[in-house]
Amino acid sequence: MSNPTKTNAVSTAGVLISLGIIYGDIGTSPLYVMKAILGDAPISKVLVYGGISCVFWTLMLQTTIKYVWLTLQADNKGEGGILTLFTLIRRRAPWLIVPAMIGAAALLADGIITPPISVSSAIEGLRILNPDIPTVPIVITILTLIFLMQSFGTEIVGKTFGPVMLVWFTMLGSLGVLSVAAHPEILQAVNPYYAYDLLVNYPEGFWVLGAVFLCTTGAESLYSDMGHCGRPNIRLSWGFVKLCLLLNYFGQGAWLMTKEGSILRENPFYGIMPSWFLMIGIAIATIAAIIACQALITGSFTLISEAIRLNLWPRVKLVYPTNQKGQLYVPSINWLLWLGCVGAVLYFRESEHMEAAYGMAITMSMLSTTTLMSYYLFTRYKSWVAVSLFLLVYLSIESSFLVANLSKFTQGGWVSLVIATLLLTVMYIWIKAFNIKRSLTEYVRLKDFLPALKELSADDTIPKYTTHLVFMTSAPKPRDVESKVIYSIFQKRPKRADIYWFVHVETTDEPYTTEYKVKKLDAGDVIRIDFKLGFRVEQRINLFFRKVVEELVANGEVDITSRYDSLSKQNVIGDFRFVVLEKFLSYENDLPFLNRVIMEWYFNIKKYTSSESKWFGLDTSSVKVEKVPLVIRPVELPQLKRVMA
Structure with a gap:
């Protein structure tokens, strides 16, 4: 700039x-x-x-x-x-x-x-x-x-x-x-x-x-x-x-x-x-x-x-x-x-x-x-x-x-x-x-899941998903992460990786801010990066993230060499994969009329706008987009009665 x-x-x-x-x-x-x-x-x-x-x-x-x-x-x-x-x-x-x-x-x-x-x-x-x-x-x-x-x-x-x-x-x-x-x-x-x-x-x-x-x-x-x-x-x-x-x-x-x-x-x-x-x-x-x-x-x-x-x-x-x-x-x-x-x-x-x-x-x-x-x-x-x-x-x-x-x-x-x-x-x-989405987004303490992440990373019975797994998170506090992210890692399809990265982007009121903070949560294997970017700074997270990783490597703060035995001997850099969660309106909703109309129009308009990955400037070849249902107010189901055969 x-x-x-x-x-x-x-x-x-x-x-x-x-x-x-x-x-x-x-x-x-x-x-x-x-x-x-x-x-x-x-x-x-x-x-x-x-x-x-x-x-x-x-x-x-x-x-x-x-x-x-x-x-x-x-x-x-x-x-x-x-x-x-x-x-x-x-x-x-x-x-x-x-x-x-x-x-x-x-x-x-x-x-x-x-x-x-x-x-x-x-x-x-x-x-x-x-x-x-x-x-x-x-x-x-x-x-x-x-x-x-x-x-x-x-x-x-x-x-x-x-x-x-x-x-x-x-x-x-x-x-x-x-x-x-x-x-x-x-x-x-x-x-x-x-x-x-x-x-x-x-x-x-x-x-x-x-x-x-x-x-x-x-x-x-x-x-x-x-x-x-x-x-x-x-x-x-x-x-x-x-x-x-x-x-x-x-x-x-x-x-x-x-x-x-x-x-x-x-x-x-x-x-x-x-x-x-x-x-x-x-x-x-x-x-x-x-x-x-x-x-x-x-x-x-x-x-x-x-x-x-x-x-x-x-x-x-x-x-x-x-x-x-x-x-x-x-x-x-x-x-x-x-x-x-x-x-x-x-x-x-x-x-x-x-x-x-x-x-x-x-x-x-x-x-x-x-x-x-x-x-x-x-x-x-x-x-x-x-x-x-x-x-x-x-x-x-x-x-x-x-x-x-x-x-x-x-x-x-x-x-x-x-x-x-x-x-x-x-x-x-x-x-x-x-505002509706923000009020209903559930956050959990990332610290509570660090032992499970460490065990998953060491579990050889699960195929390795990638060496470096990068999640885009909207959690404003470094210690938090969306519950949907934890669900994606452990349940949707267990995502085994050597290093887990969580990247948060905050757009500031000032136009040309370009700052970042790094917080290592588990001996360098779970890392959170917070970017502060001005509203006139192009969201090129792919390049910014690469630059930050290069600085961390140069400072000896992280080792990104592949942990496959055959590749680590050759000093091959491990692969990176981004995961972006995109919400969609679940059918299992029982909303007031006005809120239902607002959310339906919101998602209809969203179809014609930039995806999360494009907005953040991520390389599409290394991005996995996962659809996450947005359940605002679950439908009240009638009580079911079991009939014995």
């Missing part, structure tokens, strides 16, 4: 990668925010100045203060995201797993809506050149290419997209400056009174917040992607990004005031472009909007890796494409998102139909982050006054955005909520099933 502090240093490459990875969503908002704010209403000073004032203060309060200044402080060795935030406080407030789950599911749901609307908006912009262009197949093709790129890692993606986004933001700022220079009075919109006047006095002005919210939808993924870029790089690049965004918004407002009294017929984003620059601007905007989906994709990968560690998601395959800290690729989630995106494109067809679904879920995620962040700030600063002020301000802001977005529920907003509910259901099933 790379140096964990690598992304904590500011670098030109880090800033460039952050531009390419995390600002696509929020960075392309000028394409549609002002157009959405005006809608079909006549252009007026109240609407234009009020809309820009709302955008300015939303970016200031929501994105800059809440996320860039405050929330980015809540990192776990450089990693961010709503589940990382929960990790930092879960020991003191385990009940906060509820808003954490809701926020995580909502963020994943938004990851399915964001790419289609971003790419569709870009391709539909080409209708200026060709009104009859078929957008749906082009959008699906581009989405497929973007998801194919993910396997190369976000470092490669960021370096590819970063220079394009640098050009994009430079263009935004330059066009905004030119427009504002012609009508500098638009800068008065910084005054929050204009936002108040729009929301309170303008007819149905409050509902404009549903459109204003689109300017900050990428803020949540900005926090989720912190591990890919590093907090200092994000903070430095955000200063440049925010300046360019605001200049462009003010520039659009200046242009709109020249059309006061009329109905908007064209996108103000393109309206501020000189005619000779229009073709270039459309091309750059198209590429930038395509890149916009990257932030949610990378954020989804980070979120899933965290969810797996917290037992909120099935153990799916995780890939680390590069040695760069934080780089992660989750194949199953990548293609699940792709399927969802293609489905959204085929269902909505046009980006204007997707706007209703866009932003609905992310408001729920932001409210969840506010709840968790409030508790985190209290544990850190111990000030009820400051925390109460934070909670009051941001619950008010985000609740207002949520209510305004609910007005779009029947137009398509229900889609993102349905997706979020399905994802939340999977999380609930997984954590509930995990």
Whole structure:
């Protein structure tokens, strides 16, 4: 693994990668925010100045203060995201797993809506050149290419997209400056009174917040992607990004005031472009909007890796494409998102139909982050006054955005909520099933079975199963082992071996821990190894175990030479065999209806996820997988009466 502090240093490459990875969503908002704010209403000073004032203060309060200044402080060795935030406080407030789950599911749901609307908006912009262009197949093709790129890692993606986004933001700022220079009075919109006047006095002005919210939808993924870029790089690049965004918004407002009294017929984003620059601007905007989906994709990968560690998601395959800290690729989630995106494109067809679904879920995620962040700030600063002020301000802001977005529920907003509910259901099933299994796992003292293990090892009447028998155990205490393991050794098929190894893996809250402990229980013939691995460390137990054994041999702590007389003379190393116990739901269960449904769905989902041996990175040629029935509540049988013949 790379140096964990690598992304904590500011670098030109880090800033460039952050531009390419995390600002696509929020960075392309000028394409549609002002157009959405005006809608079909006549252009007026109240609407234009009020809309820009709302955008300015939303970016200031929501994105800059809440996320860039405050929330980015809540990192776990450089990693961010709503589940990382929960990790930092879960020991003191385990009940906060509820808003954490809701926020995580909502963020994943938004990851399915964001790419289609971003790419569709870009391709539909080409209708200026060709009104009859078929957008749906082009959008699906581009989405497929973007998801194919993910396997190369976000470092490669960021370096590819970063220079394009640098050009994009430079263009935004330059066009905004030119427009504002012609009508500098638009800068008065910084005054929050204009936002108040729009929301309170303008007819149905409050509902404009549903459109204003689109300017900050990428803020949540900005926090989720912190591990890919590093907090200092994000903070430095955000200063440049925010300046360019605001200049462009003010520039659009200046242009709109020249059309006061009329109905908007064209996108103000393109309206501020000189005619000779229009073709270039459309091309750059198209590429930038395509890149916009990257932030949610990378954020989804980070979120899933965290969810797996917290037992909120099935153990799916995780890939680390590069040695760069934080780089992660989750194949199953990548293609699940792709399927969802293609489905959204085929269902909505046009980006204007997707706007209703866009932003609905992310408001729920932001409210969840506010709840968790409030508790985190209290544990850190111990000030009820400051925390109460934070909670009051941001619950008010985000609740207002949520209510305004609910007005779009029947137009398509229900889609993102349905997706979020399905994802939340999977999380609930997984954590509930995990707790049921854990509460019913029976452990026994390994010390009580040491004499029997020694006798079995010396019993020549039983064929030797292997020289080194390695069991994966979930027992957290070194002195314990599952009763099912003892059953497997002595009863299922007596497993005679020279040395018995018990390996336990603990995934830590810190991302890059790589530690182990060795405990010899019986003169070197019964050995327990405890690995402590960070949640970002690939579970390559086969290699880690081999490394530990090599160190033990080098230190003279264990002899792994084969104990067959003919082989020991040749100094041949004995064979190793891993045994992994995989549970299945026994038919001999009498469960309450809800628990039965949960466990049935748990095992049905588990069929399509990585096996225990694959998850731990074990060599399949030396692994024995044994199926163990999980009896949660035995069926009560009727009393049998023997009838004599």
